[in-house]
Amino acid sequence: MARSTPVxxxxxxxxxxxxxxxxxxxxxxxxxxxxxxxxxxDLETRYxxxxxxxxxxxxxxQQQGYVVSEQGKGTFVVHRPDIVHVTLSAxxxxxxxxxxxxxxxxRDAHVPGHRKVRVSPVRVxxxxxxxxxxxxxxxxxxxxxxxxxxxxxxxxxxxxxxxxFYPLEFATGGASRLLYPRDIPEGAVAYLRETLGYEExxxxxxxxxxxxNEQERRFFGLGESAADAVFETVRTAYSPDxxxxxxxxxxxxxDRTRLHYNDGQVPLDVLSAPGTGPPGGADADAGxADAGxAVTGxAVTGxAVTGxxxDATAKGSPSESPSSDDAESG
Amino acid sequence: MARSTPVxxxxxxxxxxxxxxxxxxxxxxxxxxxxxxxxxxDLETRYxxxxxxxxxxxxxxQQQGYVVSEQGKGTFVVHRPDIVHVTLSAxxxxxxxxxxxxxxxxRDAHVPGHRKVRVSPVRVxxxxxxxxxxxxxxxxxxxxxxxxxxxxxxxxxxxxxxxxFYPLEFATGGASRLLYPRDIPEGAVAYLRETLGYEExxxxxxxxxxxxNEQERRFFGLGESAADAVFETVRTAYSPDxxxxxxxxxxxxxDRTRLHYNDGQVPLDVLSAPGTGPPGGADADAGxADAGxAVTGxAVTGxAVTGxxxDATAKGSPSESPSSDDAESG
DNA sequence: TGGGATTTGTTCGTATGTATG
DNA sequence: ACATACATACGAACAAATCCC
Numbered sequence: 001m002a003r004s005t006p007v008x009x010x011x012x013x014x015x016x017x018x019x020x021x022x023x024x025x026x027x028x029x030x031x032x033x034x035x036x037x038x039x040x041x042d043l044e045t046r047y048x049x050x051x052x053x054x055x056x057x058x059x060x061x062q063q064q065g066y067v068v069s070e071q072g073k074g075t076f077v078v079h080r081p082d083i084v085h086v087t088l089s090a091x092x093x094x095x096x097x098x099x100x101x102x103x104x105x106x107r108d109a110h111v112p113g114h115r116k117v118r119v120s121p122v123r124v125x126x127x128x129x130x131x132x133x134x135x136x137x138x139x140x141x142x143x144x145x146x147x148x149x150x151x152x153x154x155x156x157x158x159x160x161x162x163x164x165f166y167p168l169e170f171a172t173g174g175a176s177r178l179l180y181p182r183d184i185p186e187g188a189v190a191y192l193r194e195t196l197g198y199e200e201x202x203x204x205x206x207x208x209x210x211x212x213n214e215q216e217r218r219f220f221g222l223g224e225s226a227a228d229a230v231f232e233t234v235r236t237a238y239s240p241d242x243x244x245x246x247x248x249x250x251x252x253x254x255d256r257t258r259l260h261y262n263d264g265q266v267p268l269d270v271l272s273a274p275g276t277g278p279p280g281g282a283d284a285d286a287g288x289a290d291a292g293x294a295v296t297g298x299a300v301t302g303x304a305v306t307g308x309x310x311d312a313t314a315k316g317s318p319s320e321s322p323s324s325d326d327a328e329s330g
Numbered sequence: 331m332a333r334s335t336p337v338x339x340x341x342x343x344x345x346x347x348x349x350x351x352x353x354x355x356x357x358x359x360x361x362x363x364x365x366x367x368x369x370x371x372d373l374e375t376r377y378x379x380x381x382x383x384x385x386x387x388x389x390x391x392q393q394q395g396y397v398v399s400e401q402g403k404g405t406f407v408v409h410r411p412d413i414v415h416v417t418l419s420a421x422x423x424x425x426x427x428x429x430x431x432x433x434x435x436x437r438d439a440h441v442p443g444h445r446k447v448r449v450s451p452v453r454v455x456x457x458x459x460x461x462x463x464x465x466x467x468x469x470x471x472x473x474x475x476x477x478x479x480x481x482x483x484x485x486x487x488x489x490x491x492x493x494x495f496y497p498l499e500f501a502t503g504g505a506s507r508l509l510y511p512r513d514i515p516e517g518a519v520a521y522l523r524e525t526l527g528y529e530e531x532x533x534x535x536x537x538x539x540x541x542x543n544e545q546e547r548r549f550f551g552l553g554e555s556a557a558d559a560v561f562e563t564v565r566t567a568y569s570p571d572x573x574x575x576x577x578x579x580x581x582x583x584x585d586r587t588r589l590h591y592n593d594g595q596v597p598l599d600v601l602s603a604p605g606t607g608p609p610g611g612a613d614a615d616a617g618x619a620d621a622g623x624a625v626t627g628x629a630v631t632g633x634a635v636t637g638x639x640x641d642a643t644a645k646g647s648p649s650e651s652p653s654s655d656d657a658e659s660g
Numbered sequence: 661t662g663g664g665a666t667t668t669g670t671t672c673g674t675a676t677g678t679a680t681g
Numbered sequence: 682a683c684a685t686a687c688a689t690a691c692g693a694a695c696a697a698a699t700c701c702c
Binding site for chain 2: 666667668669
């Protein structure tokens with residue numbers, strides 16, 4: 001066992017990956033800036049394999065998220081977008097004067113830097129609550145909810161899909177603007193405080209990572225690779241008497257998003273610019289892109305100690321490279 | 331355009347998936363409890379397609395994480411493990427009397443219910459800090475760190491990989507037990523308070539989702555499917571003077587883990603048992619497994635409003651089902 | 661223990677369809 | 682209309698791992 005490479009397609013895939021990461025392949029694309037791989041026919045002769053075997057290699061690289069093939073055009077290296085750091089904890093950052101950098105979106109999410117958040121028109125529906133929604137909002141299944149859905153763009157790039165749920169009684173009881181398909185500029189939280197006196201004194205977040213569905217793929221521009229995941233955050237907001245009065249579900253593309261939470265006393269520069277290190281510090285690591293875990297590196301999980309059997313599949317293993325996209329946005 | 335199904339392999343995949351989810355396939359496996367699909371040769375005749383086309387369908391299902399094929403044995407339905415809800419925010423849950431259910435692990439993570447946490451022997455290394463570590467801990471690159479790595483098991487199931495970093499001066503300055511490859515039962519945080527007087531008054535968490543590497547695949551028992559991801563949480567802990575004195579990196583399998591954060595006033599039952607709904611409530615949704623997003627369902631992102639072009643690939647799309655694993659563990 | 665049957669993995673060849681330029 | 686390039690589909694052969702009698 002443990003032959004380094006029992007299969008041809010893996011050889012080809014590894015070689016292609018090496019050349020992709022060394023910046024070797026295709027000095028210029030056909031027209032745009034996209035890096036393009038040689039056509040399958042060329043690879044056929046280059047590697048002396050049949051087209052089907054070449055396609056096995058390409059299929060693997062596509063599944064792993066390194067390349068994407070488009071009919072009639074070619075196979076292209078996947079462009080990894082810049083990372084966006086989003087702070088979800090409601091830190092007192094906006095209370096501290098002089099730290100006005102960064103944008104809040106409706107008190108739920110904060111991004112550092114001077115970025116423009118644009119929201120799509122709101123889509124409003126009235127729904128009979130599902131069991132799951134009833135579970136989160138602690139109401140009985142069958143009661144009605146207002147659903148408000150928005151698409152969020154950050155600097156005109158797809159950023160997040162957000163859906164909020166409110167009991168229908170809120171609209172009939174004074175907060176009628178919840179039913180209008182228009183943005184509430186001051187934020188729904190502030191609006192509910194003004195109209196109904198609801199104070200949001202705490203929240204609970206649940207975070208999952210999963211494979212995107214078709215709509216999410218379209219919005220975020222994700223491929224079929226199944227290597228890219230999305231975050232789904234579910235926020236339940238509570239009023240002083242302990243009732244849940246808001247449920248907000250947000251979906252973020254995991255390849256370009258880092259979520260941040262602060263708790264207790266945290267230095268202000270970390271609050272305002274997470275993921276970028278000390279302001280005057282060592283220039284962060286913009287673009288150094290070391291392989292393996294961004295933090296622990298190979299030394300931790302590497303085969304020095306743990307990996308007593310650095311066996312077959314671990315070879316040139318691309319499995320350590322997907323997290324090598326550590327380019328910073330700030 | 332927009333023929334419902336232009337391709338045969340997709341028809342086969344959709345039909346297989348439907349039968350998988352209806353519990354149709356294989357009343358009993360060969361021996362163990364694993365549900366097994368019919369052999370490729372049988373599917374060949376059943377669907378009247380060539381073996382390669384059948385394999386295209388199976389390859390798709392495998393890539394999406396629904397099945398796994400093993401040479402010489404067969405193709406099996408992937409077993410989705412129970413969900414574990416982990417609370418990472420340092421709520422005052424342990425200060426509230428009478429809520430003693432659940433286990434804390436070193437003040438960093440809390441799981442509800444009466445579960446047994448077991449930790450592997452600690453592996454200790456002394457490392458020259460990488461740029462990334464230096465960035466988080468705000469020290470200059472090149473200084474040395476103590477690395478303490480543990481594997482965590484929950485009820486004897488692989489649960490998390492955890493690595494903590496401390497400046498080497500801590501050990502030479504009094505906290506020498508950091509260098510011993512033994513567990514610190516009271517927790518490193520308490521130990522550092524006793525020995526060095528370090529008080530942990532706040533922390534910052536950064537969360538990413540990525541593809542697991544080879545070691546993580548082995549530990550968590552993940553397949554090659556590339557559909558399963560891991561969470562990586564990076565916790566930086568701060569002392570009152572604002573210095574970062576601890577960096578803890580944890581890796582969790584995303585398919586069986588939900589992360590939770592609380593902020594402000596949150597009802598006690600949510601704090602103690604997140605993800606399970608009200609204690610006496612509507613029995614949650616254990617095992618109902620509705621398709622689509624667990625919360626928003628098809629009604630939100632569905633093609634009713636947004637999907638004006640409910641085109642080809644969206645068909646019986648399995649893309650909406652990966653998140654259908656909503657079984658609860660409690 | 662052995663050996664044949666079963667089952668998936670790999671590789672080739674070939675042909676045709678579809679999208680792009 | 683034509684060439685390019687990827688997508689789909691068929692058939693065939695052998696290898697490798699496992700199962701079963």
